[in-house]
Amino acid sequence: MKAIAFTILLLLSELALATNLRGRVDIRHPYTGDLFPASGATVELILFTNFGPQLVYTYFTGSDGMYYMPSIIPGNYILRINGYLDYQIQVVNMPYQDLQPVLMQ
Amino acid sequence: MDREIAGIMLSFALYLTYFLIPLVPSILIYKIFPSTSVVASGSFSGLKVNSSGAFAAYLITLVISINALSETEARILEIRNPNEPTWSIIGTLELRDGEGNVINNPLLFDLLEISLEPRVLSSANGDIHFKIPGSPDGSPPKRMITLDVKGFGRGKINLTSEAALTGSDMVVNYQTRTIEFSEPIEITTLTQPGQKYSETSYMTPVTGAGE
Numbered sequence: 001m002k003a004i005a006f007t008i009l010l011l012l013s014e015l016a017l018a019t020n021l022r023g024r025v026d027i028r029h030p031y032t033g034d035l036f037p038a039s040g041a042t043v044e045l046i047l048f049t050n051f052g053p054q055l056v057y058t059y060f061t062g063s064d065g066m067y068y069m070p071s072i073i074p075g076n077y078i079l080r081i082n083g084y085l086d087y088q089i090q091v092v093n094m095p096y097q098d099l100q101p102v103l104m105q
Numbered sequence: 106m107d108r109e110i111a112g113i114m115l116s117f118a119l120y121l122t123y124f125l126i127p128l129v130p131s132i133l134i135y136k137i138f139p140s141t142s143v144v145a146s147g148s149f150s151g152l153k154v155n156s157s158g159a160f161a162a163y164l165i166t167l168v169i170s171i172n173a174l175s176e177t178e179a180r181i182l183e184i185r186n187p188n189e190p191t192w193s194i195i196g197t198l199e200l201r202d203g204e205g206n207v208i209n210n211p212l213l214f215d216l217l218e219i220s221l222e223p224r225v226l227s228s229a230n231g232d233i234h235f236k237i238p239g240s241p242d243g244s245p246p247k248r249m250i251t252l253d254v255k256g257f258g259r260g261k262i263n264l265t266s267e268a269a270l271t272g273s274d275m276v277v278n279y280q281t282r283t284i285e286f287s288e289p290i291e292i293t294t295l296t297q298p299g300q301k302y303s304e305t306s307y308m309t310p311v312t313g314a315g316e
Contacts, residue, residue, distance in 0.1 A: 087308045103307040
């Protein structure tokens with residue numbers, strides 16, 4: 001019984017440490033210079049471990065340019081856009097975290 | 106690797122196998138049992154053969170190998186001469202914004218990916234020219250080709266029906282197996298004109314994060 005209770009507590013503690021990430025990718029219109037949401041952008045969340053980079057999550061933005069990454073363990077990550085634009089981010093321990101928008105060049 | 110080159114390399118490997126495999130028993134017989142009398146006589150490829158010893162062993166194994174490898178040879182020929190002929194898709198791409206204005210930015214073509222459903226076969230930039238497998242009966246391929254400029258938008262080439270192939274901007278040449286577009290293939294951005302954002306502060310990219 002104690003073991004079950006311990007397991008449940010352990011699982012709940014894991015859940016409490018998970019953050020739902022949200023952010024937006026923009027693109028500058030090459031013709032007019034206006035800013036638009038970048039649809040179809042590949043957003044990857046990468047964790048650097050002792051064994052090298054580890055892909056944690058991949059998301060393809062919709063027409064609103066938004067990306068959503070549920071249940072991310074707090075820590076330091078690299079947010080990679082379209083495989084070439086890297087941003088260093090810190091995921092904090094809170095239920096939801098909005099990241100600063102990213103501009104695709 | 107190109108099918109033709111792969112076919113030639115496989116043919117070469119097969120002929121090498123034809124030559125080398127029979128050598129193994131003949132060398133073994135020659136080395137281990139020099140006094141064993143192996144005799145081969147009869148007709149082989151229209152020639153009268155009457156040999157003995159290691160050479161006879163070589164001949165016997167050669168005949169067995171030819172029969173065993175004939176199926177492999179047929180498969181290699183299939184690779185070199187595929188049943189499905191290829192068709193060339195030739196055209197020019199044109200980028201447009203949500204309001205229909207043409208965008209002249211060749212850098213965006215660097216992000217272009219061309220994919221086929223059900224599988225990806227080729228990619229190109231700006232002017233496109235690629236080959237895709239046709240139908241076994243020699244008619245044009247019945248496929249939907251997606252042209253994806255990542256982060257910008259998508260265009261589609263619909264070849265899924267006979268009606269789609271009779272489009273006014275599409276010239277289908279059955280002789281040269283070419284589908285050529287007389288008008289640019291439009292790739293429209295998925296962003297909506299009303300979705301413009303005001304200037305805001307953005308994250309600063311880092312370099313060498315993974316190094």
